[in-house]
Amino acid sequence: MSIVEEKLKNSAGSTVFSSSEVMLDLNNLKKIYPTPKGDYVVLEDLNLQIKKEEFVTIIGHSGCGKTTMLSMIAGLNPITGGNISVLGKPIKGPGPDRGVIFQAPSLMPWMTSLQNVMLGVNQVFPHATKAQRSDIAKYYLQKVGLEDAFHKRASDLSQGMQQRVGIARAFAIKPKVLLLDEPFGMLDSLTRGELQDILIEIWNKEKITAVMITHDVDEAIFLADRVVMMTSGPKAKIGDILDINFERPRTRKTVLEHDDYYKYRKHLIDFLEH
Numbered sequence: 001m002s003i004v005e006e007k008l009k010n011s012a013g014s015t016v017f018s019s020s021e022v023m024l025d026l027n028n029l030k031k032i033y034p035t036p037k038g039d040y041v042v043l044e045d046l047n048l049q050i051k052k053e054e055f056v057t058i059i060g061h062s063g064c065g066k067t068t069m070l071s072m073i074a075g076l077n078p079i080t081g082g083n084i085s086v087l088g089k090p091i092k093g094p095g096p097d098r099g100v101i102f103q104a105p106s107l108m109p110w111m112t113s114l115q116n117v118m119l120g121v122n123q124v125f126p127h128a129t130k131a132q133r134s135d136i137a138k139y140y141l142q143k144v145g146l147e148d149a150f151h152k153r154a155s156d157l158s159q160g161m162q163q164r165v166g167i168a169r170a171f172a173i174k175p176k177v178l179l180l181d182e183p184f185g186m187l188d189s190l191t192r193g194e195l196q197d198i199l200i201e202i203w204n205k206e207k208i209t210a211v212m213i214t215h216d217v218d219e220a221i222f223l224a225d226r227v228v229m230m231t232s233g234p235k236a237k238i239g240d241i242l243d244i245n246f247e248r249p250r251t252r253k254t255v256l257e258h259d260d261y262y263k264y265r266k267h268l269i270d271f272l273e274h
């Protein structure tokens with residue numbers, strides 16, 4: 001049995017990490033949406049532990065409940081049953097310990113890139129001086145390649161540039177966990193690749209935990225330490241977890257040329273097709 005086959009076999013079982021390793025713990029999570037036709041149980045018995053500094057990608061069929069799960073972690077969607085904790089503390093709503101990047105960055109269109117990033121920074125660091133807050137915002141805008149666009153209005157930026165501001169805004173509040181809901185879904189493949197690289201570079205430097213929903217199997221493999229597969233709803237749960245053992249830093253070329261790449265890909269596609 002190859003190393004990959006052994007890993008695939010092991011990762012099919014549920015993993016339990018020691019509490020000191022765990023950043024995010026989803027415990028018997030349940031979500032019901034009331035509908036005119038009665039209660040719709042989207043998620044049930046969903047258990048997942050995510051380690052500190054881990055990058056986890058989430059895949060599953062459209063409508064299975066990925067966004068529901070992520071928005072519950074963000075504290076934006078009430079939990080019906082079970083609980084979610086960050087560093088052992090149950091979450092009670094949104095908080096600066098969790099940054100969110102959505103598919104559309106929803107910036108204030110009349111504000112500049114800098115002003116948009118400053119909005120979050122001002123809230124999270126109210127005791128810092130204005131110059132310090134501005135330095136934080138500029139640092140992350142520069143990290144996403146927008147050093148020449150600090151004073152451009154959001155409405156004048158391309159979609160890719162707006163998403164760069166969204167990434168800078170999320171990192172600038174220095175969250176413990178970064179939650180990403182298909183952040184590159186609306187971008188062309190070249191911009192998508194560029195932003196994946198930027199995301200990984202900052203994630204690597206900041207050592208935060210990242211949970212990202214994607215529909216793209218190649219993106220899921222390239223970015224992740226583990227790919228989490230959700231079963232189809234109703235009553236969706238975690239169906240399988242695949243460890244991705246490529247060394248970091250990764251380049252697309254080395255990943256694509258690696259023998260294990262196609263085994264990982266086949267595993268994910270087999271899961272999605274059954």
Ligand SMILES: Nc1ncnc2c1ncn2[C@@H]1O[C@H](COP(=O)(O)OP(=O)(O)OP(=O)(O)O)[C@@H](O)[C@H]1O
Pocket residue numbers: 033034035040042060061062063064065066067068069233
């Ligand atoms: N507020 C709501 N009220 C009722 N049903 C809802 C609500 N929000 C989502 N749903 C339903 O819950 C299910 C899960 O939705 P969710 O958006 O979480 O899925 P998803 O896996 O993120 O989908 P996609 O991949 O298409 O974005 C879907 O059937 C959806 O129609």
